[in-house]
Amino acid sequence: xxxxxxxxxxxxxxxxxxxxxxxxxxxxxxxxxxxxxxxxxxxxxxxxxxxxxxxxxxxxxxxxxxxxxxxxxxxxxxxxxxxxxxxxxxxxxxxxxxxxxxxxxxxxxxxxxxxxxxxxxxxxxxxxxxxxxxxxxxxxxxxxxxxxxxxxxxxxxxxxxxxxxxxxxxxxxxxxxxxxxxxxxxxxxxxxxxxxxxxxxxxxxxxxxxxxxxxxxxxxxxxxxxxxxxxxxxxxxxxxxxxxxxxxxxxxxxxxxxxxxxxxxxxxxxxxxxxxxxxxxxxxxxxxxxxxxxxxxxxxxxxxxxxxxxxxxxxxxxxxxxxxxxxxxxxxxxxxxxxxxxxxxxxxxxxxxxxxxxxxxxxxxxxxxxxxxxxxxxxxxxxxxxxxxxxxxxxxxxxxxxxxxxxxxxxxxx
Amino acid sequence: xxxxxxxxxxxxxxxxxxxxxxxxxxxxxxxxxxxxxxxxxxxxxxxxxxxxxxxxxxxxxxxxxxxxxxxxxxxxxxxxxxxxxxxxxxxxxxxxxxxxxxxxxxxxxxxxxxxxxxxxxxxxxxxxxxxxxxxxxxxxxxxxxxxxxxxxxxxxxxxxxxxxxxxxxxxxxxxxxxxxxxxxxxxxxxxxxxxxxxxxxxxxxxxxxxxxxxxxxxxxxxxxxxxxxxxxxxxxxxxxxxxxxxxxxxxxxxxxxxxxxxxxxxxxxxxxxxxxxxxxxxxxxxxxxxxxxxxxxxxxxxxxxxxxxxxxxxxxxxxxxxxxxxxxxxxxxxxxxxxxxxxxxxxxxxxxxxxxxxxxxxxxxxxxxxxxxxxxxxxxxxxxxxxxxxxxxxxxxxxxxxxxxx
Numbered sequence: 001x002x003x004x005x006x007x008x009x010x011x012x013x014x015x016x017x018x019x020x021x022x023x024x025x026x027x028x029x030x031x032x033x034x035x036x037x038x039x040x041x042x043x044x045x046x047x048x049x050x051x052x053x054x055x056x057x058x059x060x061x062x063x064x065x066x067x068x069x070x071x072x073x074x075x076x077x078x079x080x081x082x083x084x085x086x087x088x089x090x091x092x093x094x095x096x097x098x099x100x101x102x103x104x105x106x107x108x109x110x111x112x113x114x115x116x117x118x119x120x121x122x123x124x125x126x127x128x129x130x131x132x133x134x135x136x137x138x139x140x141x142x143x144x145x146x147x148x149x150x151x152x153x154x155x156x157x158x159x160x161x162x163x164x165x166x167x168x169x170x171x172x173x174x175x176x177x178x179x180x181x182x183x184x185x186x187x188x189x190x191x192x193x194x195x196x197x198x199x200x201x202x203x204x205x206x207x208x209x210x211x212x213x214x215x216x217x218x219x220x221x222x223x224x225x226x227x228x229x230x231x232x233x234x235x236x237x238x239x240x241x242x243x244x245x246x247x248x249x250x251x252x253x254x255x256x257x258x259x260x261x262x263x264x265x266x267x268x269x270x271x272x273x274x275x276x277x278x279x280x281x282x283x284x285x286x287x288x289x290x291x292x293x294x295x296x297x298x299x300x301x302x303x304x305x306x307x308x309x310x311x312x313x314x315x316x317x318x319x320x321x322x323x324x325x326x327x328x329x330x331x332x333x334x335x336x337x338x339x340x341x342x343x344x345x346x347x348x349x350x351x352x353x354x355x356x357x358x359x360x361x362x363x364x365x366x367x368x369x370x371x372x373x374x375x376x377x378x379x380x381x382x383x384x385x386x387x388x389x390x391x392x393x394x395x396x397x398x399x400x401x402x403x404x405x406x407x408x409x410x411x412x413x414x
Numbered sequence: 415x416x417x418x419x420x421x422x423x424x425x426x427x428x429x430x431x432x433x434x435x436x437x438x439x440x441x442x443x444x445x446x447x448x449x450x451x452x453x454x455x456x457x458x459x460x461x462x463x464x465x466x467x468x469x470x471x472x473x474x475x476x477x478x479x480x481x482x483x484x485x486x487x488x489x490x491x492x493x494x495x496x497x498x499x500x501x502x503x504x505x506x507x508x509x510x511x512x513x514x515x516x517x518x519x520x521x522x523x524x525x526x527x528x529x530x531x532x533x534x535x536x537x538x539x540x541x542x543x544x545x546x547x548x549x550x551x552x553x554x555x556x557x558x559x560x561x562x563x564x565x566x567x568x569x570x571x572x573x574x575x576x577x578x579x580x581x582x583x584x585x586x587x588x589x590x591x592x593x594x595x596x597x598x599x600x601x602x603x604x605x606x607x608x609x610x611x612x613x614x615x616x617x618x619x620x621x622x623x624x625x626x627x628x629x630x631x632x633x634x635x636x637x638x639x640x641x642x643x644x645x646x647x648x649x650x651x652x653x654x655x656x657x658x659x660x661x662x663x664x665x666x667x668x669x670x671x672x673x674x675x676x677x678x679x680x681x682x683x684x685x686x687x688x689x690x691x692x693x694x695x696x697x698x699x700x701x702x703x704x705x706x707x708x709x710x711x712x713x714x715x716x717x718x719x720x721x722x723x724x725x726x727x728x729x730x731x732x733x734x735x736x737x738x739x740x741x742x743x744x745x746x747x748x749x750x751x752x753x754x755x756x757x758x759x760x761x762x763x764x765x766x767x768x769x770x771x772x773x774x775x776x777x778x779x780x781x782x783x784x785x786x787x788x789x790x791x792x793x794x795x796x797x798x799x800x801x802x803x804x805x806x807x808x809x810x811x812x813x814x815x816x817x818x819x820x
Contacts, residue, residue, distance in 0.1 A: 123610070142805070150808065158673075159573060205545035263570060
């Protein structure tokens, strides 16, 4: 593939509890700052001890101006604001978008389970004649993407990917394929998820949340021997994924090259460790093949691990299956240690962290990592950030229900 | 040259029945699958009709999973997938599981999980949360259920692109095959009948009181429906090598976004036109090559008029003579399943040289002066068919099918 045909990343927009722009977010990740704080959005059993990576002071009007944001629910607002920031960061101004359609591919696990639940609840209690049409528009799972497209006039291809915690990464891979096939020149790609009572309580019922109320000693620390579950987070991250040709034509700085990606499925959906590990290994192998690279070309991993007892283990075994003994020393980070499990947004946040890491030569640590799980072959995991010269990195995402996706980004040639 | 991708299996679960032969026969007969809604009490609603899948028993379609372990949309999807694989005659034989993948589309995922949750809340139980909202509700479980039931370990994607989702899924699956990421892809859409969807469309005043009459001057709206369709897709070379029956080739597709309004189409059909033109360009054909259009044709006053406008912009004066029918007149709007079912209709029209009618058509509308194949199926040499789908969020998707050379 010639340089001109390459797929590149030229800008990012984020909404996270740690920071409102990628550089500051990366600084916070390198400093090991955790976004976890006591829940305030809603009440949950366990009271003030319940923690999540919540956006406590998110105000879309700071970015969108003094406009009516009522038609957008929380997910729509998060996505619209992240898109605004990504468009600005990548130089896709209103004038440029008037000449060239920009596409949008958004990952989300739930859309808004809160909006749908509230809509149905109102129909039941007040009667179906009293539901609000604006709310109905937001019950479809692609609503946030539709709202974002309307807000910013994105008339190119538009799509939404689900898949749980793999969705954001799948969206970036889907976007890269759109660019390669010529279906789109420039694509905003990434993911979004809100924190809400419906999803929080649902995960809690499954005993998957590892905060203090559940007796966890370490909190949600990926790959830690004492991990007992994950913490939920929320936010949005969108990357501008475009052809190198378009980026060059407007002198846009290239942050990273998307080299390839791969998808696989574990038909046992986690019930069988070996099957799960093989699925991740297949996704990684597919990503390497797509990129024309070999396992030895990967310098670091931005992992999906979130503190889940079984999920982290499956991912570690998958890395071992993909990299063999090389996996043992592979530098690895897991930003969910600081951002929580942001579900549909997670893959995009993992990618963004890795893109910054390649550019700056610093890999964030896994915040809170005390004692690495002896069973996991990951001596390359560290609590603190470290300087590291990395040309290429691998992002892995593993879902709750068998979905796995891997993607490889590369530092641009100087 | 990029490889051709063909349809070798069709699985249908619809308000007109199950299975390719039954559904096709009844569509050609102009039968109606619309009846009074049974899924919930419609007393509080101003309308009462729906396109439900009647007497659906998932058990015969499940071998690995327990049917009750998944929601209704997943059950419908698994059933359609089983039928599609059976129709494709040994397509998975001697194929490594990791070489076969799944892409499904949906509008609402598993909304009945939310309905059940709210019912419990109002009954005074459930304030502590409902695990099903994390494990059974998120829509990716639909594609997951299909893959787990059929042991398919290749690429897996769920595209919740609302009422255009089936077309999105087919397009994405074709791309997977062209890129060599898999040898067989199951692609389709599924949605379950839901009081949430029904309440929303009723509130918009979009539901017809009796029947769906696309392009009729007296049309009164759409009829919500449910169903699932799955297509088996593979590269033509593989299909021919194994001697498979080929229904049609997926020649190209186009996607666009109106970026105009969440629930209303663009007033000049701009997005729909862009999707159709991109599909034509992707297929490498001129508009005159198209001999049949499976219209989105929901039966609402505005949508049918705008679709007519868009078709005229793409096909010119010929739009008035180009057969363009809507099977939503017979099965209602099956949401995320709709364009997947309509893709099957295009493939079958090509193979069978007949196109299904738009039923309930009585009075022509000067604003919808298309040939909607009124009321009776027609023999037609369909070399190329285009299927259009439009969705909330301003999503537009057009797919083009053609007779396969082999």
